[in-house]
Amino acid sequence: MKKTVLITGGAGFIGSHVVREFVTTHPDYQIINLDALTYAGNLENLRDVEYVPNYTFIKADITDAAHIRDIFSECRPDGVVHLAAESHVDRSITDPSAFVMTNVIGTVNLLNAAKEIWKDSYEGKRFHHVSTDEVYGALGETGLFTEETKYDPHSPYSASKASSDHFVRAYHDTYSLPIVLTNCSNNYGPNHFPEKLIPLCIHNILNSKPLPIYGDGKYTRDWLYVIDHAKAIDLVFHKGINGEAYNVGGFNEWQNIDLVKELCRQMDEKLGRPEGTSAELITFVKDRPGHDVRYAIDATKINQELGYQPSVTFEEGLSKTIDWFLGNQEWLDRVTSGDYQQYYEKQYSK
Ligand code: NAD
Ligand code: TYD
Numbered sequence: 001m002k003k004t005v006l007i008t009g010g011a012g013f014i015g016s017h018v019v020r021e022f023v024t025t026h027p028d029y030q031i032i033n034l035d036a037l038t039y040a041g042n043l044e045n046l047r048d049v050e051y052v053p054n055y056t057f058i059k060a061d062i063t064d065a066a067h068i069r070d071i072f073s074e075c076r077p078d079g080v081v082h083l084a085a086e087s088h089v090d091r092s093i094t095d096p097s098a099f100v101m102t103n104v105i106g107t108v109n110l111l112n113a114a115k116e117i118w119k120d121s122y123e124g125k126r127f128h129h130v131s132t133d134e135v136y137g138a139l140g141e142t143g144l145f146t147e148e149t150k151y152d153p154h155s156p157y158s159a160s161k162a163s164s165d166h167f168v169r170a171y172h173d174t175y176s177l178p179i180v181l182t183n184c185s186n187n188y189g190p191n192h193f194p195e196k197l198i199p200l201c202i203h204n205i206l207n208s209k210p211l212p213i214y215g216d217g218k219y220t221r222d223w224l225y226v227i228d229h230a231k232a233i234d235l236v237f238h239k240g241i242n243g244e245a246y247n248v249g250g251f252n253e254w255q256n257i258d259l260v261k262e263l264c265r266q267m268d269e270k271l272g273r274p275e276g277t278s279a280e281l282i283t284f285v286k287d288r289p290g291h292d293v294r295y296a297i298d299a300t301k302i303n304q305e306l307g308y309q310p311s312v313t314f315e316e317g318l319s320k321t322i323d324w325f326l327g328n329q330e331w332l333d334r335v336t337s338g339d340y341q342q343y344y345e346k347q348y349s350k
Contacts, residue, residue, distance in 0.1 A: 002028060002029065002030060003026075003028070003029045003030070003078045003079065003124075004029070004030040004032065004075060004076065004077045004078055004079075005022060005026075005029050005030070005031055005032070005077060005078065005079040005080070005081060005237075006032045006034055006071075006072075006075060006077035006079070006080050006081070007019050007022065007031060007032065007033050007034070007080075007081045007083065008034045008035065008062060008080070008081070008082045008083055008084035008110065009034075009035055009041070009082070009083035009084030009085060010033030010034070010035050010046070010057075010083070011033065011035040011037055011041035011042055011043055011045060011046065011057075012035070012040050012041050012042075012045075012083065012084070012087070012193075013040070013045075013087075013187070013189075013191050013192050013193055013226065014083055014130070014187055014226055014229060014230065015033070015035070015083040015084070016042075016045035016046050016191055017189070017190075017191070017226050017227055017229070017230040018081060018083060018130075018230045018233050018234075019031060019033050019046060019049060019055070020046070020048070020049055020230070021227075021230040021231060021233070021234050022081070022234065023049050023052050023054060023055050024049075025234060026054075027054055028054075029054060030054055030056070031054055031055050031056070032056050032057075032058060032075055032077065033046070033055070033056070033057045033058070034058045034060050034062070034071065034084070035057070035058075035059065035060075035084060036059065036060065036061040036062070036084070037059055038086075039339055039340075040087065040088075040193050042191075042335065043057065044331060044334070045191045058071060058075075061106075062084050062102060062106030062107070062109055062110055063101045063102055063105055063106050063109065064109075065109045065112070065113075068109045068110060068113045069109075069112070069113050069116065071113075072113035072114065072116065072117050073113075073116070073117055076117055077114075077117075078124055078125055078126075079125065079126045079127075079128065079237065080110060080114055080126070080127045080128065081128045081130065081233060081237060082107065082110055082127065082128065082129050082130060083130045084102065084106060085102055085103050085106075085161070086098050086099045086102050086103060086157070086160075087157070088157070088193075088195050088196065089134075089155045089157045089158075089288070090195070090288065090347055091157075091195070091343075092155055092156035092157035092160070093155065093156060093288070093289060093290075094346075094347075096156035096160075099156050099157055099160040100156075100160055100163075103157075103160035103161055103163070103164050104160050104163045104164055104167070107129070107164040107167055107168065108167050110127075111127065111167060111168065111171045111177065114127050114177065115171065115175055115177055118177070122176065122177070122178050125178050126178050126179070126180065126237060126242075127168070127171075127177060127178065127179045127180075128179070128180050128181075128182070128233065128236065128237045128240075129164065129165065129168040129179060129180070129181045129182075130182055130184070130233060131161050131164070131165050131181055131182065131183045131184075132158065132161050132183060132184060133145050133183050133184065133185050133222070133247065133249070133295050133297050134153065134155065134157065134158035134161065134292065134295065135151050135153050135158055135161050135162040135165055135183060136149045136150075136151060136152060136153075136183075136295075137151070137152030137153060137154055137158075137292065138152075138154065138292035138293045138294060138295070139293065139294040139295065139296055140293065140294065141294070143296070144296045144297060144298035145183075145247060145295070145296065145297050145298060146247065146298045146300075146301075147183075147244075147245050147246070147247055147301055151165070151166075154290045154292055155290055155292070158292075165181060165183075165245075168181060169181075169243075172242075172243050178242050178243075179242070179243060180236050180237065180240040180241070180242070180243075180244060180245070180246070181244075181245040181246070182232065182233060182236050182240075182245070182246050182247075182248050183245060183246070183247050183248065183297075184224060184229050184232070184247075184248040184249065184297075185221070185222035185223065185224050185248065185249040185250070185252075185295060185296075185297045186221045186222060186223050186224070186295070187223070187224055187225070187226045187229050188223055188224075188225065188226065188317065188318070188321055189225050189226030189227060189317065189320070189321050189324070190226070190320075190321060190324035190325075190328075191226075191324075191331075192226070192321070193335065194332065194335065194336055194340070195340075195343065195347075197221075197256065197259075197260075198259075198263065198318075198321065199325065199332075200212075201260055201263055201264075202263070202267070202321075202322060202325045202332075203325075203332055203336060204281065205263070205264065205267045205271075205278045205281065206325075206329070206332075208281065209281065210281050210282075210283040211260055211264075211278075211281045211282045211283060212283055212285040212348055213256060213257060213260060213282060213283065213284050213285065214256070214285060214286070214287045214288045214291060215284070215287035215288070215291060216257075216284070217255065217256045217257030217260070217284065218255050218256070218257065219255065219256050219291060219292070219293060219294070220253050220254065220255050220256070220293065220294040220295065220296070221253070221254060221256065221259075221294075221295055222249050222250070222251075222252055222253050222254075222295050222296045222297050223250070223252050223254060223259070223314060223317075224248065224249055224250045224252065224310060225250075225310065225311075225312050225314075225317035225320075225321075227311070227312075228250065228310040228311055228312065228317075229248060231308075231311070232246075232248040232302060232308055233248075235302075235306050235308055236248075236302070236306065239306050240306065241305075246301055246302045246305075246306070247297045247298060247299055247301060247302065248297065248299060248302055248308075249296075249297025249298075249299040250299070250310040250314075251297075251299065252314050253294075253296050254314070257282075260282060261279055261282075262315075262318065263278075263318065263322070264277075264278035264279040264281075264282070265278075265279075266318060266319060266322055267322060270322055270323070270326065271326075285348065286350055
């Protein structure tokens with residue numbers, strides 16, 4: 001029987017790579033991309049799969065319970081891969097409500113719709129919730145997040161994702177809904193929206209604009225190439241144990257300042273600018289309130305139990321990412337026109 005998999009948030013950064021991974025790796029599946037096309041959603045990210053026969057797009061908002069119920073009863077997906085979310089920490093600090101609506105209420109709407117259409121049998125069904133390591137809070141100088149780490153979210157974004165994770169587990173514990181969760185570290189790669197650190201700096205280097213580093217720049221993040229995240233999602237969706245969570249990461253920690261310096265070095269080389277040109281743009285700015293000091297993932301479980309390994313090193317991934325942005329400057333121009341300018345002014349004039 002042909003499987004139907006509904007991917008939410010498939011027009012976003014990570015979602016578009018997950019859609020591509022599923023459409024190409026599973027040509028026997030019908031893949032439905034459900035996305036509201038917010039400022040972060042962009043069908044241009046999926047130009048190459050647009051006309052592939054096993055792919056369809058539905059514009060819908062997961063906060064609209066009735067519409068979601070109708071779509072589920074019509075499409076009857078066997079699997080759901082849920083990525084749709086408000087995803088930017090700084091925006092969650094300015095306006096937490098949108099994060100509660102989409103990340104919490106939207107997730108519950110999807111869980112209800114899946115529970116309803118799967119009520120006769122859970123055989124062959126799976127709800128995969130895509131989440132973040134930020135639910136675990138912040139680490140000090142040592143230690144790693146494992147699947148057993150206590151939830152301790154700090155930002156409105158991570159609080160909303162933690163809440164959605166709890167609801168997903170609650171539907172498993174209460175209704176036996178077949179679920180898996182993945183909690184991944186920071187992603188980077190093609191199609192990354194330039195509100196996040198790496199694409200924002202690439203965009204600013206191209207335009208010789210300041211590179212805003214919050215606080216002292218010693219904050220640490222653990223980075224994974226987005227295509228390696230998409231492959232991990234495919235693996236856990238198919239091979240993960242029902243009811244379990246898997247941390248996804250590549251054991252790749254960087255202090256923000258060192259990462260931005262490496263980015264500057266590679267950009268100068270690729271742009272043929274004298275070494276040190278881009279690093280001169282580094283500017284320390286006001287810190288983010290409640291800034292989590294360090295995130296770092298222990299990916300032992302997914303590595304050992306499911307045989308997962310990332311395919312690229314950070315230097316390679318960063319190089320591929322820069323090459324993608326250099327080759328897609330029209331994409332960058334389009335997504336940074338209009339509302340982005342107002343967001344940028346407001347965020348960085350504080
Ligand atoms: P993104 O902001 O780039 O994309 C989010 C997508 O969701 C967009 O296409 C948007 O249009 C869609 N969307 C937003 N609200 C919606 C709504 N109400 N209804 C339907 N669609 C809606 O986000 P991303 O960085 O691709 O993250 C995707 C998922 O992965 C999120 O759940 C995020 O929490 C999680 N995650 C992200 C990272 C990261 O580093 N970016 C790391 C770990 C986990
Ligand atoms: P970001 O890309 O927003 O991801 P997250 O907050 O989900 O980790 O930020 C990554 C790190 O970079 C984080 O420590 C905040 C910092 N940062 C800056 O220093 N300057 C910026 O302009 C941005 C957007 C982030």
